[in-house]
Amino acid sequence: xxxxxxxxxxxxxxxxxxxxxxxxxxxxxxxxxxxxxxxxxxxxxxxxxxxxxxxxxxxxxxxxxxxxxxxxxxxxxxxxxxxxxxxxxxxxxxxxxxxxxxxxxxxxxxxxxxxxxxxxxxxxxxxxxxxxxxxxxxxxxxxxxxxxxxxxxxxxxxxxxxxxxxxxxxxxxxxxxxxxxxxxxxxxxxxxxxxxxxxxxxxxxxxxxxxxxxxxxxxxxxxxxxxxxxxxxxxxxxxxxxxxxxxxxxxxxxxxxxxxxxxxxxxxxxxxxxxxxxxxxxxxxxxxxxxxxxxxxxxxxxxxxxxxxxxxxxxxxxxxxxxxxxxxxxxxxxxxxxxxxxxxxxxxxxxxxxxxxxxxxxxxxxxxxxxxxxxxxxxxxxxxxxxxxxxxxxxxxxxxxxxxxxxxxxxxxxxxxxxxxxxxxxxxxxxxxxxxxxxxxxxxxxxxxxxxxxxxxxxxxxxxxxxxxxxxxxxxxxxxxxxxxxxxxxxxxxxxxxxxxxxxxxxxxxxxxxxxxxxxxxxxxxxxxxxxxxxxxxxxxxxxxxxxxxxxxxxxxxxxxxxxxxxxxxxxxxxxxxxxxxxxxxxxxxxxxxxxxxxxxxxx
Amino acid sequence: xxxxxxxxxxxxxxxxxxxxxxxxxxxxxxxxxxxxxxxxxxxxxxxxxxxxxxxxxxxxxxxxxxxxxxxxxxxxxxxxxxxxxxxxxxxxxxxxxxxxxxxxxxxxxxxxxxxxxxxxxxxxxxxxxxxxxxxxxxxxxxxxxxxxxxxxxxxxxxxxxxxxxxxxxxxxxxxxxxxxxxxxxxxxxxxxxxxxxxxxxxxxxxxxxxxxxxxxxxxxxxxxxxxxxxxxxxxxxxxxxxxxxxxxxxxxxxxxxxxxxxxxxxxxxxxxxxxxxxxxxxxxxxxxxxxxxxxxxxxxxxxxxxxxxxxxxxxxxxxxxxxxxxxxxxxxxxxxxxxxxxxxxxxxxxxxxxxxxxxxxxxxxxxxxxxxxxxxxxxxxxxx
Numbered sequence: 001x002x003x004x005x006x007x008x009x010x011x012x013x014x015x016x017x018x019x020x021x022x023x024x025x026x027x028x029x030x031x032x033x034x035x036x037x038x039x040x041x042x043x044x045x046x047x048x049x050x051x052x053x054x055x056x057x058x059x060x061x062x063x064x065x066x067x068x069x070x071x072x073x074x075x076x077x078x079x080x081x082x083x084x085x086x087x088x089x090x091x092x093x094x095x096x097x098x099x100x101x102x103x104x105x106x107x108x109x110x111x112x113x114x115x116x117x118x119x120x121x122x123x124x125x126x127x128x129x130x131x132x133x134x135x136x137x138x139x140x141x142x143x144x145x146x147x148x149x150x151x152x153x154x155x156x157x158x159x160x161x162x163x164x165x166x167x168x169x170x171x172x173x174x175x176x177x178x179x180x181x182x183x184x185x186x187x188x189x190x191x192x193x194x195x196x197x198x199x200x201x202x203x204x205x206x207x208x209x210x211x212x213x214x215x216x217x218x219x220x221x222x223x224x225x226x227x228x229x230x231x232x233x234x235x236x237x238x239x240x241x242x243x244x245x246x247x248x249x250x251x252x253x254x255x256x257x258x259x260x261x262x263x264x265x266x267x268x269x270x271x272x273x274x275x276x277x278x279x280x281x282x283x284x285x286x287x288x289x290x291x292x293x294x295x296x297x298x299x300x301x302x303x304x305x306x307x308x309x310x311x312x313x314x315x316x317x318x319x320x321x322x323x324x325x326x327x328x329x330x331x332x333x334x335x336x337x338x339x340x341x342x343x344x345x346x347x348x349x350x351x352x353x354x355x356x357x358x359x360x361x362x363x364x365x366x367x368x369x370x371x372x373x374x375x376x377x378x379x380x381x382x383x384x385x386x387x388x389x390x391x392x393x394x395x396x397x398x399x400x401x402x403x404x405x406x407x408x409x410x411x412x413x414x415x416x417x418x419x420x421x422x423x424x425x426x427x428x429x430x431x432x433x434x435x436x437x438x439x440x441x442x443x444x445x446x447x448x449x450x451x452x453x454x455x456x457x458x459x460x461x462x463x464x465x466x467x468x469x470x471x472x473x474x475x476x477x478x479x480x481x482x483x484x485x486x487x488x489x490x491x492x493x494x495x496x497x498x499x500x501x502x503x504x505x506x507x508x509x510x511x512x513x514x515x516x517x518x519x520x521x522x523x524x525x526x527x528x529x530x531x532x533x534x535x536x537x538x539x540x541x542x543x544x545x546x547x548x549x550x551x552x553x554x555x556x557x558x559x560x561x562x563x564x565x566x567x568x569x570x571x572x573x574x575x576x577x578x579x580x581x582x583x584x585x586x587x588x589x590x591x592x593x594x595x596x597x598x599x600x601x602x603x604x
Numbered sequence: 605x606x607x608x609x610x611x612x613x614x615x616x617x618x619x620x621x622x623x624x625x626x627x628x629x630x631x632x633x634x635x636x637x638x639x640x641x642x643x644x645x646x647x648x649x650x651x652x653x654x655x656x657x658x659x660x661x662x663x664x665x666x667x668x669x670x671x672x673x674x675x676x677x678x679x680x681x682x683x684x685x686x687x688x689x690x691x692x693x694x695x696x697x698x699x700x701x702x703x704x705x706x707x708x709x710x711x712x713x714x715x716x717x718x719x720x721x722x723x724x725x726x727x728x729x730x731x732x733x734x735x736x737x738x739x740x741x742x743x744x745x746x747x748x749x750x751x752x753x754x755x756x757x758x759x760x761x762x763x764x765x766x767x768x769x770x771x772x773x774x775x776x777x778x779x780x781x782x783x784x785x786x787x788x789x790x791x792x793x794x795x796x797x798x799x800x801x802x803x804x805x806x807x808x809x810x811x812x813x814x815x816x817x818x819x820x821x822x823x824x825x826x827x828x829x830x831x832x833x834x835x836x837x838x839x840x841x842x843x844x845x846x847x848x849x850x851x852x853x854x855x856x857x858x859x860x861x862x863x864x865x866x867x868x869x870x871x872x873x874x875x876x877x878x879x880x881x882x883x884x885x886x887x888x889x890x891x892x893x894x895x896x897x898x899x900x901x902x903x904x905x906x907x908x909x910x911x912x913x914x915x916x917x918x919x920x921x922x923x924x925x926x927x928x929x930x931x932x933x934x935x936x937x938x939x940x941x942x943x944x945x946x947x948x949x950x951x952x953x954x955x956x957x958x959x960x961x962x963x964x965x966x967x968x969x970x971x972x973x974x975x976x977x978x979x980x981x982x983x984x985x986x987x988x
Contacts, residue, residue, distance in 0.1 A: 528819065530959060530978065550819035553832055555980040556796075556852060563612055563868045564882045565920065566889060566908070572923060575984040 004077065006259040007187045011079045011216065013096055015124055016106035017114035017474065021136040024168040025106055025177070026064075026080060032174055033066035033078060062202065063214055063261055065244045070182045078181065079245075079261035081201065081216075083120075089349060090478065091297050092202070094123055095277045098293055099201040099216035099261065102130040102185030104177065105152075109135045109143035109165070112151050113441065115415040115474035121156050132184045133160045134177055139167040155441050190258030195287040196220035196228070198256075198264075198280040203271050205325035209241065211268040212250070214261075215280060218291060221257035227283040228266060231290040235273035236283050237266035271328045297329050299347025300408070300479070301354055301374045301458050302391040304335060304501060305361070306343030308368035308581070308592055313342045319365035320344060323357060330357060335392060339501040339585045340370055340595075345392050348374075351458050370583070370592045372501045376455045379406040379482055393503040396489045399540065407485045408454040411436075412477040415447050420469040424448060427468055431456035432507060451480060455505070490515055492522070493536040493543075497586040501595055512544050519547040525594035527578070528552035533588055606690060609658035610867040613644070613681065614878030615670040616896070619705065622738040623808070626800035628880040628894055629668035641677045643900050644878055648684050651875075655688040658873075662864035663697045665719075671701035675713035682717040691718075696863045698723055698762075703741035706749040711756035721862075722753050723762040723793075729783045730776055733769050738804075750787060760860060762791035767834040769797055770809065770824040774833040781838060785845035790860035794838045795853050796831065832977075851928050852976060869924045871917075887912045914941060915988050918948060923983035931963075931970025945969075952985050 016022040063081045070076055083096040097103065103124040107117060124131050133152050135145045145165045152160040164176040197219040204212050222228070222239060229236045243252035244262040256262045268274060276297075279290035307316045320332050331347035348354040354374055361367045380388040380396070381403045390396055412433070416424050421438075425448065428435070433450035440446045452461075457477070465473045488511050492502035502522075506514050515537030522535045526549050537545040557568060582589035617632040617640075618625075632640070663685060670678075678699075685691065698721040699714060714722070728734055729743045753761060763784055767777050784792060799805050799813050809825055816822035816831075826834065839849055847855035851869065854862065867874055876883045880894040883906075890909040892899065899905050912920070918941055925932035937945045945953075953969065956962040961975035961982050975982050 524818075528817075530961075530981070552978060552981070553828060554835070555978045556976065557798075557980055563874055563876065563884065564891070565868070565884070565924065566882070566891070566910070569919070569923070569987075572980060572984040572987055575980060576987045579984070 004257070004260065006189070008074060009077045009079065009188055009259050010102070010181050010185050011081065011100045011188055011259070011261055012102045012104060012181060012185050013081045013083050013100045013124075014104045014106055015083060015097075015117075015120040015131075016136075017108070017111075017116040017120075020106050020108040020111070020114070020117070021168045022106050023082075025104070025134070025136065025166075025174070026082060028168050028171055028174045029078070029080060029178065030064060030066055032171070032178065033068045063245045065246070065261065068178055068182070071179060072182075076182055081261065089353070090123075091295060092276055093120070094127070094293065095199070095201045097124055097127045097129060098277075098291070099199055100127075100129055101188050102132060102181075104181070105131050105133045105158075106136050106168075107133060107148055107152060109137045109145045109148055110140045112144075112148045112445075113155055113415075115413055115447070115476040118155070118413070118415070118447075119476040119478075121158075130185055131156075131158055132180055133158065133163040135163050135165045136168050138165045139170060139172065151442060188259030190217070190219045192221045192257040194219040194258070195285050196222055196226070196280065196282040197287045197291060198222065199291050200230075200274055200276055200278045200280060202276060203274040203328075205271055206265075209265045211265065211271055211274050213264045213266075213268075213274045213280070214245075215256075215264060216261050217256050217258050219258050219287065220282065221255055222264065222280070222282075223255040228264070228280050229283040229286065230274060230278045231281055231286075232278040232294050232296075233273050233275060235268060237268050239264055239266050241265045271325055275328055297349065299329065299331050299349060299377075300454065301348045301350055301376060302345055303348075303354060303374040304337060304340065304343050304372035304392070305332075305346050305358070306337065306340040306370045306372075306501075308370055310341045312367060315365065316344065316361070316367055316369075319361050319367060320346070322365075323360060327357075329353070337372075337394075337501045339499045339583060339590070340372070343370075347391065351462075370501075370595050372595055373504050374458050375504060376408050376458065378487060378505055381405070390505070393489055393505050394500045396505065399488075404484055405487045406482040407487060409480045409483050410452055410454050410457065410477040411480045412450045412452050412457070412475065413447050414450070414465065414473055414475050415441070415445065416469055416473040418444050418446060420472060421446060421448065423468040424465065424473055427461075427464055428452065431461060432510070452477070453483075453485065453507070454479075455507075488539050490518070491538045492518060493534075493538055494522070494526070494590065495533050495586055495588045496536075497588075498538075499585050499590070511539060515539075515545040519545045522594060523547040523549055525591055526588070527591070529589060606659040607657060608872060609660050609689070610662040610664070610864055610872060610874035611660055611685065611689070612664050612666060612864075612874060612876040612878075612881055612883075613670075614876065614881040614892075615665060615667045615673060616640070616879045617672050618667065618669045619672060619702075619740050620738065623804040624737060624797060624800070626803050627668065634674070637673055637677065639900065640879075640896075641673070641680060645680060645684050647905065648681075648688060648877055652688055658689060660685070660689045660691045661695050662867060663691070663695060664864045665699040667700055669702045669705055669725075670699050671705040671710065675710050678714065678719075679717055682719070686718070696721055696760075698862070698864060700725065701749075702739075703746040703749045706752065708752045708756060711753050711758070715757050720758070721760040721762070722758045723764065723791075724750065724753075725764045726784065727764060727766040728769065728772075729780045733772060733776070733780075736770060737766070750789075760791070761789045762793060762862065763787070763789045765792060765794045766797050767794060767838065768826055768831045770812075772826055772834075774826075774830050774837060777834045778837055778841060781841045782845075785842060785847065788845075791854070791856045791862060792842060792847060793854050794842070796835065799825075835977075849929055852979060866928070869928050871920055871924060887917060917941070919987050922949070922986035926969075926971055926979065926983060926986075929970060931968050934967045934969065949986065956982055956985060 014022045014026055063079060066078045068076045068078055081096050081099055083093045105121060121131060135148055137143060138145055149160045149163060164173050166173040198215040198217045200213055200215050202214040206212055224239055226239045228239055241252055242256055242262060242264045243250050250263055277294040281287045307313055324330050329349050332344040335345040336342055358369060358371060361369060378390040380390055382401050383403045414424055428450045431452055433452045436449040438446050438448050465475055486508040487505050488508050490504055490506050490511055491498050519535045519537050528549055529552055532551045533549040535547045536543050581592050583592055616628045617637055618629045620631060621629060697719045699719050700723045702725045726746050727737055731742045765780060765784060799809050812822040812825040816825060816828055821827060842855045846857060848858060849855050850861045873885050874883060875885060879896060879899050880892055882891045888909060888911050890906045893905045893907055934945045961972055963970055963972050971979055
């Protein structure tokens with residue numbers, strides 16, 4: 001395999017809105033190019049994390065190489081690079097795209113273009129990829145392929161008349177997709193003799209091999225023993241093993257040269273050394289410039305994570321360290337809460353990333369967690385000239401020391417059918433959105449453009465969007481930088497004691513409303529106890545809202561009949577179990593889920 | 605020496621099931637009743653060998669409505685019991701009865717069989733409340749049966765009452781209490797209505813219950829304040845009439861506390877016969893199947909056998925013992941478990957004592973008035 005004809009390689013990815021069938025098409029391509037028999041094929045080969053499969057989304061970029069014998073009689077190497085399907089991972093998406101020469105755009109024949117479709121297509125066009133449309137789900141009764149083809153041509157402006165009409169689910173016309181990959185997606189370029197220049201588009205940690213780097217060789221050739229350097233992080237090492245991707249396995253080979261996609265291991269111990277987007281070069285014969293587009297990704301969303309059982313603190317730390325080996329964008333540092341004890345302040349790319357980490361900690365590491373309300377990074381300009389980045393509301397300086405504050409903003413696009421425009425505009429308004437404009441895609445659908453504060457969309461914006469549009473709205477955003485804002489710290493007092501884990505930063509204009517709803521929600525969540533419990537929301541020393549949990553007056557099982565003690569004991573055990581899931585704050589017991597339930601305040 | 609035993613016999617038939625009832629009962633034809641009793645007798649016979657080791661000090665026929673059975677069927681059951689077991693001469697033998705299923709002949713037949721305690725389900729002296737509960741009788745009909753029972757020679761009678769009924773006012777409950785106490789039964793069980801899942805009442809009132817649990821106005825059910833008032837009135841009024849509260853919901857004239865129920869609270873051995881009946885025998889708990897078809901056709905019908913660990917036994921000792929106003933004895937705890945109560949429960953006790961929920965006097969620990977109100981909370985604290 002040492003001399004592979006570049007003209008027989010096709011490096012491509014599949015882009016789509018969530019649920020439009022990206023993973024199913026990937027499965028069919030892998031299956032039909034003979035890499036796997038269907039017996040070996042567990043549904044959706046590329047998404048191999050359990051969590052991904054359950055949620056139907058792709059979290060980490062992965063790649064697979066297959067051989068296709070085309071109708072022209074030639075064999076072609078297909079490198080299919082999977083891209084994450086969520087806005088939290090936009091940077092990873094852009095790096096995966098940069099590793100490709102073309103993209104297959106999958107559009108649902110019934111639903112047409114959605115917000116993520118547009119965002120992904122623009123991203124692909126930005127990377128000069130040739131975009132090849134495919135209309136999927138033509139087996140659906142509601143499929144309208146012709147309408148969708150026109151929509152693609154009108155809205156995106158790419159030619160779509162030849163788009164294969166397929167059903168990835170039952171395999172209809174997938175053959176046509178394979179042929180078009182050969183015909184329409186360009187072969188890679190690049191000089192195998194030039195200095196090495198390889199783009200890292202993913203990496204993972206393996207306990208035997210160390211870090212495994214996924215890369216696309218742009219220029220030059222890399223072999224076993226080549227001394228390599230990561231141009232941004234400066235890490236250096238010698239290549240121990242290299243190869244390409246089978247389905248779910250690594251297949252070693254002798255060399256990777258310009259135009260190829262594969263993996264490298266070099267006894268590196270931490271994925272922090274091999275950041276996505278970095279350029280690998282030959283340490284002794286380096287290239288002149290790194291590849292463009294490298295960014296160090298920083299967490300956007302922070303929250304506190306605490307073990308439900310305080311004794312599990314070391315376990316949580318070990319688990320976070322292990323997850324970090326594979327996920328350079330996860331950050332954490334120890335913190336202490338009066339209410340929750342020892343835990344960690346963790347930084348994430350976005351809310352989905354947070355939820356994934358949370359679920360993995362609970363599922364793979366068997367930890368029971370209490371998570372505090374996620375927040376963003378605020379910039380505090382203090383009167384003494386200092387600028388502080390605030391990730392934990394508890395650390396907010398005294399208001400007298402604050403000159404002004406800034407909060408992160410996003411540019412958002414919401415795609416919605418016209419009947420829900422009013423409802424969605426109301427929602428964006430309530431979330432302090434600045435209306436930028438609206439474009440009709442077709443008669444019944446429009447894109448609304450808003451600038452929104454990030455802290456207004458990290459809680460339950462997506463849920464609210466779905467519920468107010470009966471599931472029809474879709475949404476995408478990108479970061480836009482910081483803006484000055486009137487922000488205050490809202491504290492919650494339970495039985496007159498401040499509960500630090502419930503404090504959060506909120507815009508002054510919505511503080512009263514938020515405070516009131518928080519108190520109402522906590523009243524629902526906190527069970528009655530032996531004494532009356534006031535729940536108050538306060539800004540500084542000023543109480544802005546109050547609710548009361550009345551004292552429990554009666555909790556007695558009147559009848560215990562016929563000697564059936566087991567039933568009574570079960571009832572008492574349930575009560576006892578409930579107590580175990582409580583956190584003692586002062587002399588009040590607060591259910592652990594109360595710390596998280598306050599996030600879901602949109603009840604419309 | 606023979607060991608003490610209490611016996612429970614379940615009769616799962618009623619004329620008609622009440623809206624609040626979640627006990628094992630249904631209406632049954634005379635043939636069904638006969639077949640059931642026939643099966644019951646067979647199952648009892650199968651325990652003959654073990655029965656020889658015990659002396660029986662209480663027997664309780666519960667339901668359902670045991671008094672629905674024709675007297676000759678009851679007679680067969682009693683005969684079987686006396687045939688299998690040595691029964692103490694002054695054993696307490698109770699039958700539950702509902703007004704509308706009793707008559708003078710049946711009552712004197714019970715007396716002749718040796719049944720010496722009658723537990724009558726009255727629930728309320730107000731006909732409109734009885735109707736709402738789905739009871740088949742009026743207060744007048746109860747009175748008639750009550751007099752007949754006295755005449756037949758029953759000198760130990762319990763009357764079941766129920767407070768917290770939909771639409772019931774504290775005044776109405778007071779009248780029920782006073783009218784009942786004025787009849788001078790030896791024992792009164794005064795329960796608060798519980799809305800149990802899988803009953804018609806649950807469908808009707810679950811929203812009310814949820815509101816009341818949150819401290820809001822419950823709608824049709826009495827408010828929390830009213831319910832609580834009824835609770836306090838119960839103890840005060842019955843005390844005036846000479847009844848002593850000896851268990852959370854039970855009141856008796858001195859010497860007439862129900863010995864059978866006390867067996868449950870003190871964890872004495874008891875054996876249950878009949879559909880769904882529960883047993884505790886030498887620290888093993890088990891129950892009879894709740895499925896009638898299985899009961900009638902299968903040879904072995906006991907299920908859910910659990911051997912109680914020492915920890916289980918201590919938990920039970922506490923949460924059952926605390927149901928009684930006299931509470932638990934620290935000496936008995938030590939005798940049963942060979943461990944000091946304080947080794948096990950010192951911190952639990954101190955917290956509850958500080959909260960004013962438990963009282964210690966000499967060698968006993970019992971619920972305070974406030975502790976009775978929140979007894980589930982107190983009892984749950986004793987679980988490991």
